[in-house]
Amino acid sequence: MLQFSVYARICKGAKSAQTYMKKLESFLPQRGHIRAIMLTEKQFDNMKILIGEKSLTEKAQEPRQLTLF
Numbered sequence: 001m002l003q004f005s006v007y008a009r010i011c012k013g014a015k016s017a018q019t020y021m022k023k024l025e026s027f028l029p030q031r032g033h034i035r036a037i038m039l040t041e042k043q044f045d046n047m048k049i050l051i052g053e054k055s056l057t058e059k060a061q062e063p064r065q066l067t068l069f
Contacts (some may be wrong), residue, residue, distance in 0.1 A: 003035070014038070 011017040017038050028034060 003033075 009020060011020055021036060021038075024036070
């Protein structure tokens with residue numbers, strides 16, 4: 001196990017993610033082990049569920065395709 005809890009934040013682009021990362025760095029505790037990783041939306045979408053199913057929150061945030069004629 002790498003960690004006990006995982007937190008996610010959706011950012012609109014790499015610049016926004018870097019800004020949020022700097023803000024986050026200002027709130028770090030003096031001790032502990034904290035890691036951060038940035039994933040593209042495509043990489044996140046390729047995540048495979050090994051057991052269980054999507055949460056209600058995940059299902060509610062799924063993109064809806066709209067077809068216009």
